[in-house]
Each structure stands twice: as structure tokens, then as C-alpha cells.
Amino acid sequence: MDPIYNFSAGPAVLPKVVLQQARDEMLDWHGSGMSVMEMSHRGDEFMSIVATLENDLRELLTIPQNYKVLFLQGGASSQFAMVPMNLLGEKNKADYINTGQWSQKAINEAKRYCAVNVAASSEDAGFTYAPTLDQWQLDPAAAYVHYTSNETIGGIEFNWIPETNTPAPLVADMSSNLLSRPLDITRFGLIYAGAQKNLGPAGLTLVIIREDLLAAPLAGTPTLFNYQAHAKNHSMLNTPPTYAMYITGLVLSWLKQMGGLTHIEKVNITKANLLYNYLDSTDFYHCPVVKSDRSRMNIPFTLKDSALDRTFLQQATANGLIQLKGHRSVGGMRASIYNAMPIEGVAKLVEFMKAFANQNA
Numbered sequence: 001m002d003p004i005y006n007f008s009a010g011p012a013v014l015p016k017v018v019l020q021q022a023r024d025e026m027l028d029w030h031g032s033g034m035s036v037m038e039m040s041h042r043g044d045e046f047m048s049i050v051a052t053l054e055n056d057l058r059e060l061l062t063i064p065q066n067y068k069v070l071f072l073q074g075g076a077s078s079q080f081a082m083v084p085m086n087l088l089g090e091k092n093k094a095d096y097i098n099t100g101q102w103s104q105k106a107i108n109e110a111k112r113y114c115a116v117n118v119a120a121s122s123e124d125a126g127f128t129y130a131p132t133l134d135q136w137q138l139d140p141a142a143a144y145v146h147y148t149s150n151e152t153i154g155g156i157e158f159n160w161i162p163e164t165n166t167p168a169p170l171v172a173d174m175s176s177n178l179l180s181r182p183l184d185i186t187r188f189g190l191i192y193a194g195a196q197k198n199l200g201p202a203g204l205t206l207v208i209i210r211e212d213l214l215a216a217p218l219a220g221t222p223t224l225f226n227y228q229a230h231a232k233n234h235s236m237l238n239t240p241p242t243y244a245m246y247i248t249g250l251v252l253s254w255l256k257q258m259g260g261l262t263h264i265e266k267v268n269i270t271k272a273n274l275l276y277n278y279l280d281s282t283d284f285y286h287c288p289v290v291k292s293d294r295s296r297m298n299i300p301f302t303l304k305d306s307a308l309d310r311t312f313l314q315q316a317t318a319n320g321l322i323q324l325k326g327h328r329s330v331g332g333m334r335a336s337i338y339n340a341m342p343i344e345g346v347a348k349l350v351e352f353m354k355a356f357a358n359q360n361a
């Protein structure tokens with residue numbers, strides 16, 4: 001059977017070898033007689049899984065000792081509330097950069113806790129670019145500056161880390177591009193990511209936070225929304241998402257074996273160029289995002305004639321190229337090509353797109 005290539009935006013494709021290993025270990029993890037799903041989260045077996053997971057993450061991202069790694073639940077969406085609840089302190093303002101639907105959701109949630117200064121926005125151009133730093137109007141009274149480093153729906157990616165030159169810590173929603181390239185963690189106060197895009201299965205939410213930001217949250221904050229409480233308890237305040245953590249651990253060890261983030265970045269650039277170069281060479285398809293801000297992970301495109309969308313998707317599926325339908329809010333297509341998408345999948349997609357354009361020109 002020909003391989004199936006899955007372009008879903010999330011939950012998304014996982015490395016085949018990871019799924020095979022999980023299958024092999026499903027009923028009996030390392031001779032323990034238990035599935036990982038059946039283990040106590042405080043037992044030696046699971047504690048060793050967590051230790052390897054955290055060590056590998058720290059190694060891949062070179063996370064300094066003064067940063068804590070938290071393994072939480074609730075999805076990236078829960079962070080839209082946890083960030084203001086925990087980082088506002090005595091302040092009542094925060095800066096947000098609005099580059100699309102995920103930024104907007106973060107902004108709307110933050111508004112429940114503080115005044116939001118939208119310091120820059122690309123809404124004027126239908127969220128097709130990332131505002132450059134000279135366009136950012138930061139509020140000196142802001143407790144933090146929040147941006148979305150990769151807009152999963154619109155396909156906008158910041159290919160640079162903002163140097164805000166303010167004491168307010170930089171906070172980033174990296175749900176869809178964390179671990180896709182090397183990253184200087186020291187530039188950030190806090191990074192969060194839902195695992196189900198580029199890291200692992202749904203259920204795990206990763207938070208990397210600089211220790212000095214672990215302060216008392218707003219009065220009335222539930223304990224499970226308190227970073228300090230999670231940090232003190234090494235993410236074992238309550239039962240963590242054990243199976244999702246285990247699979248994420250397998251993904252990280254796969255990444256390390258592949259050659260880490262320097263290697264995966266090269267592969268990701270090659271894959272993205274393959275698709276963008278073709279998109280730019282034809283007017284049968286169109287990518288709306290300005291070239292400098294195009295995402296390496298999520299590539300939205302439309303067909304010249306949207307009446308062909310259905311046929312395109314049907315034929316793509318018949319060719320083993322699945323989940324290419326664009327987000328319901330924007331239509332068209334979206335090819336998500338996370339770390340686990342092999343280059344062969346992108347090559348096959350481009351071949352299919354060429355053939356479809358020829359047949360329907």
C-alpha cells in the first residue's frame with residue numbers, strides 16, 4: 001500500500017517510528033508488566049519517563065537552569081487565561097500583538113483580567129503579515145508582551161524574536177512551531193504550547209517559565225491555574241497527562257536521533273521551500289501571506305477557482321494526501337508540514353498539485 005500523508009493542522013501527524021514503538025510497548029512497558037496508561041504517575045517507572053522527557057526537552061532547546069518546565073493540561077487555550085492570572089502581579093495592563101485568530105483568542109481572554117493594549121496588528125491586511133518591531137507601540141505600564149510566534153490558521157510565522165527593550169517579559173504562544181528550529185530561550189519570560197501540533201498528542205500543554213516570574217497569582221485563581229503551585233509540585237499537583245507525556249518523550253528522542261533542532265530546521269526549510277516555490281510559480285494556486293512572514297509549518301493556499309475545491313480534496317484523498325482542507329474560517333486549503341511530515345509527503349503533494357492544475361487549467 002502507498003503511504004498516506006497526513007497534512008492535518010492538529011492533532012497532527014506523528015513520526016511513524018514513534019507510533020510503532022508505542023505499539024510495541026503498549027501492553028508491557030520495559031518489562032514492567034504495565035502499559036504506561038496503567039502506571040501510577042508517582043511510581044518509579046513513570047518518574048523515569050518524566051525525567052527523560054524533561055532532560056531531552058532541556059537538551060534540545062538548551063533551556064537554562066533558571067527556567068522551569070511545566071507539564072500541564074487544558075490546552076494552549078487555558079494559557080490564554082493562566083498567563084494574565086499569573087503574570088499581571090500589581091499591574092493591570094498587558095501588550096498583545098494581533099496577527100490572527102489565535103492572537104485574538106488570547107486577547108479576548110486576557111481582557112477578562114486586565115486592560116489589553118494591542119500594540120500592533122496585521123488585521124488591516126487580513127492577517128497576511130507579521131508587524132515589524134518599529135510598528136509596535138508598547139505600553140510602558142504593561143506587565144508582559146504577548147505574541148503568537150506561528151499563526152496556525154493564517155500561516156504567519158515570526159522568523160525573528162522581538163527585541164522589545166522593555167523590562168516586561170516576552171510571552172509567546174508557540175503551539176505550532178516550538179521545536180521546529182533552534183530557539184534562544186533566554187529571550188523569553190514564558191513560552192507555552194499545546195502538544196498536538198508539533199510535539200505529540202493532545203492532552204499535554206507545555207510551559208517554559210523563567211523562575212522569577214513564578215509569583216503569586218491574582219486573588220481567586222484556582223490552584224490548578226497557579227504556575228507557582230505546579231512548579232513547587234514538579235507538575236504533579238494532580239495527575240498529569242501521563243500517556244501524552246510518554247508519547248511526547250518518544251517524539252523528543254526521535255528528534256534527538258534525527259540530529260536535533262539544527263537538523264530539523266534544515267529539513268523544515270527544504271520542505272517549505274518545495275511547496276512555496278511551486279505556489280509562486282503558478283497562478284492556478286495562491287498563497288496570501290507575504291513572503292518574509294510565511295510559516296514553515298502551516299501553508300495556506302487557495303485555488304484560482306474555488307468551485308474546484310471539492311474535487312481537489314477528493315482527488316488528493318484518493319492519492320493518499322489527507323486532511324488538506326483549510327480552516328473553516330478561511331476556506332481553501334492548508335498543508336501543515338510539521339517536523340513529522342517527511343519530505344516525500346511534500347514532494348508528493350506538489351506533484352499532485354501540478355497534475356491537478358494541468359488537468360483543470
Ligand SMILES: *Cc1c(COP(=O)(O)O)cnc(C)c1O
Nearest residue numbers: 075076077102152173175176194
Ligand atoms: C491549536 C492552537 C491553540 C489552541 O490549542 P488547544 O490546545 O486546542 O487549546 C492555541 N494557539 C495556537 C497557535 C494553536 O495553534
